[in-house]
Amino acid sequence: MLRWICEFDARSPRDPDHATWKVGIQERYFRVLQRQGHLAALARIICVGQTFESTLAIIQGWGRPDKEDCHVYVGRPPADFRSATIQLPPPRDQLFVVFVLPDGTIDHWNWRPRQTAQEFVPEDMKGDLIWTSTA
């Protein structure tokens, strides 16, 4: 496992209602964001944590070969962050998505419009919806 600079407890995809597993952000990626001055991406790590605290849905697979064991965690954090000190309401009709590799490494995070038909599912997600908070 590569070194993580921060880690979170997330619902386990194997047993979302009863078990958790550790997920985290690689220090190497964090340092890229820090060095390049990507304030919004860094500050949104707060949204990442909130998404794991209040997960709305888990999607298995990233919709491409060899990524069936990856997951997408979906949330709706109460705020968006432009920097660590600037917070705004979340984008309208959007969900926060966190992409997680099979070893628990968090690979990417961002807002994405939600589907109109399924409240907890982002647009253009091609994996399998394996869990929702209302199930």
Place this chain on the structure above:
Amino acid sequence: MDIDGVAQLLRDNPAAEEFRPYCHLSPEADALTVYFKGDADFSKRLTDSITLFLAIDTHEVVGCRIKGIRSILDDLPNFLRVQHGAIDLSVVFLSFRSAVDGEEGRRTLNAMARAAQSHQMTLEPVEA
């Protein structure tokens, strides 16, 4: 780590004051993430291989994520002159043009290739 812990992490590790364009290759995800601007953004899928990052306030394209990048990168050095092991990022964008349907998609890729060229962005080999 709880939210207070994240906030403390951000305070202890302040970001550079000025945004600089970058690309980040994730071998584990087989994906390349590129940002030209640091605006707060959201994602929108362009094709199965390319997701665009659009500024929340203006919907301007500020970056993208290219998936399934490994096969492209493996092939490129066979056709390009590669300096110091780095690949011109604009060429990576142009190599995807044929996989994009529609004029809008092609225009978007062209714009990203131009942006990569104007910022002289290159893709460096990933250290093991």
